[in-house]
Amino acid sequence: MKALFLAAAAIAMASSAASASVLVVDFENSNVSAGQYSYAPDSAAYSQPSGSSASVPGVGFSGTSGVQNNAPAWGFPAAPGSGTNAAFLQSYSGLNLGVITIDTGSLMAGQSYTVTFDSVARPGSGADPFTISYNGLSKTIDPGLSWASSTWSFVAIAGQNLVFSATRIDGDHASGLDNIAITAIPEPSTWALMILGFAGLGFLGYRRRVHSASLSV
DSSP, X not given: OXXXXXXXXXXXXXXXXXXXXXXXXXXXXXSOOTXXXXXXXXXXXXXXXXXXXXXXXXXXXXXXXXXXXXOTTTOOOOOSTTOOEEEEEEEETTSOXXXXXXOOTTSOTTOEEEEEEEEEEOTTTOXXXXXXXXXXXXXXXXXXXSOEEEEEEEEOOTTOOEEEEOOOOSSEEEEEEEXXXXXXXXXXXXXXXXXXXXXXXXXXXXXXXXXXXXXXX
């Protein structure tokens, strides 16, 4: 019984390490009211109501970026999932590009991570392809007219943050961003622990079958 418990515990621990998100940002804990939107502090004059600044714990906003709560002015499809808030990255002629920075100081340096996020183009204004970057590496996302999920991987480094940046395009273009989730990629030792746990359960099952067979003879 003790061996069975240890094998099950090994699988549970490894599975938890392999699947649990270590950082989630869905913008639901922002200060934006229903139907309204708030820009970054340096662009707050364009918010509704004017002067309100987007604020989300662990997230930095600058330029023409911010958070909207299913605001008609933006025209995005309803925020994915059960929430109503989504961030936006905008390129608007004459204004600073939208940039959103995610504080990743809680990540373990040297550990590999996968980040997933949802994005969508702003209908009627044209998509604004944006860039996700970390420590000099980057990937460009060109959203469609429906919310869709994207994935990217990186290795954590102390002092680095995850950055989403709009792309400069003439006129008014924007993209929505939501449901950012960072998950640790299992190390070889984690997979080894899972394999060991399954092997232990298999061996215990074999022993039980052999023992039952010997008793029935």
